[in-house]
Amino acid sequence: MILTILGQCKLSTKPHQNHFENIFYYDDEYYQNHLHVSKVYWNANFNKRLKDVDPRYLYYKDGDIKRYTKYDKIGQGAFSQVFLGLRDDNEMVVMKELKPMKWQAINREIQVLKAIKGTTNTLQLIDAIRNQNKKQNATFIYQYLSSVNLLHLFGKLELPKIKLYIIYNTQKALNQVHSKGVMHRDVKMANIIIKEDDTLYLIDWGLGEFYHPKKRYNTRVGTRYYKAPELLVNNKQYDYSVDMWAFGCTLASMIFQKQPLFKGKDVYDQLDKIVAVLGTEDLLKYLDKYDLIYPDPPIHSQKPFTIYIDPENAHLVTKEGLDLISKLLVYDHKLRLTAEEAMAHSFFDGYRI
Incomplete structure (x- = not known):
């Protein structure tokens, strides 16, 4: 994407790994004053790699579903069911089974969970197992909290x-x-x-x-x-x-x-x-x-x-x-x-x- 509204803002060329090796992009003042741009953290994703923000480029090594045993159902939403589970090392976990959906949506959720990893007051993703059977497209494993x-x-x-x-x-x-x-x-x-x-x-x-x-x-x-x-x-x-x-x-x-x-x-x-x-x-x-x-x-x-x-x-x-x-x-x-x-x-x- 090349942004070219001449005379309205300064343009510069820098590496920008979100989309292409080099692109033109607007300077900070333009973003800060634009009506349709967030007033905070508008540049939070500027220097991230494609594999971190674009579902098409996600690389993620799936876990092994055989390590987990599913027990009681504890919740259900529009797009998933949630169960208590036990890992093979006797660690209690929460297993979120996603209903059939586009693979881009699954990859995006994994990318989002990776992006917020380490923040306080958010649940941490332990494992993700993607599959293509008729009942579910993926299972996400989270830390268990009472x-x-x-x-x-x-x-x-x-x-x-x-x-x-x-x-x-x-x-x-x-x-x-x-x-x-x-x-x-x-x-x-x-x-x-x-x-x-x-x-x-x-x-x-x-x-x-x-x-x-x-x-x-x-x-x-x-x-x-x-x-x-x-x-x-x-x-x-x-x-x-x-x-x-x-x-x-x-x-x-x-x-x-x-x-x-x-x-x-x-x-x-x-x-x-x-x-x-x-x-x-x-x-x-x-x-x-x-x-x-x-x-x-x-x-x-x-x-x-x-x-x-x-x-x-x-x-x-x-x-x-x-x-x-x-x-x-x-x-x-x-x-x-x-x-x-x-x-x-x-x-x-x-x-x-």
């Missing part, structure tokens, strides 16, 4: 634990994976697990994807109730901010004790539920700013997040919490707080670790 997901703890946590163990540590996990150039794209309560010692882990990277500036991505990703507005209006040039919207929904659900916060029957109704709170005026400004078309947008006036406060949740609501929610749940993804900015918010004062 844990429950956040959905099971919903309504049982007081504000200090919400701040310290749940919300702040989720931000740490997101900031670390974003710094590795990875978008999760399916952040939700069911994908946040808590160990008995209160350690938090962000799991399920099946929809994880590498971020590349100005790349057009599939918007049919994520769980409907947590989908960011840019996905609902088919803005394909999205970035890490989709995770921050989903995190904002998670935070608001924990504070207001309302799960999910926005409950649409389909993607159109989902946007309507969001607009019913954020209002039509700001949606139209967003669509105009990014030159997006959305026929017949729903018409609603803007409402404050205080509409969610009731006697059952009032003890969890603070001025700082409302402010953080209002800076995460905004239409414009360029104005949404990043994970690092959210971690620095006054809501977490006294709870940072």
Whole structure:
């Protein structure tokens, strides 16, 4: 790919192993100021090798499935089933059996898991065994943790634990994976697990994807109730901010004790539920700013997040919490707080670790 908009930016030639041996690329100032480029970590994947970010070039030595014995089923999703397992050295593991899918998707998940290896608050991949039988296309082996997901703890946590163990540590996990150039794209309560010692882990990277500036991505990703507005209006040039919207929904659900916060029957109704709170005026400004078309947008006036406060949740609501929610749940993804900015918010004062 050769980028050649002369007169608008400086161009230089450097080795760039993502695509070709040498390409022209825009300078940093161009990326930092571009409307359709992430405001953080936009260059995280610039110097990575093709085998690390492109599923077509992955080299991975598969493990031996004979080393593992499958036991009880402990979970199921749209694309996989999860079982407890035992390795031949008597080490307990988690075995994630993928349903039939394109080999590129399997390779991409392996690449994403390799990219985030070593980050805290994320489960580590132990082994991967790819195959072509009719029942499954691959089995991923993860470390075993005795844990429950956040959905099971919903309504049982007081504000200090919400701040310290749940919300702040989720931000740490997101900031670390974003710094590795990875978008999760399916952040939700069911994908946040808590160990008995209160350690938090962000799991399920099946929809994880590498971020590349100005790349057009599939918007049919994520769980409907947590989908960011840019996905609902088919803005394909999205970035890490989709995770921050989903995190904002998670935070608001924990504070207001309302799960999910926005409950649409389909993607159109989902946007309507969001607009019913954020209002039509700001949606139209967003669509105009990014030159997006959305026929017949729903018409609603803007409402404050205080509409969610009731006697059952009032003890969890603070001025700082409302402010953080209002800076995460905004239409414009360029104005949404990043994970690092959210971690620095006054809501977490006294709870940072």
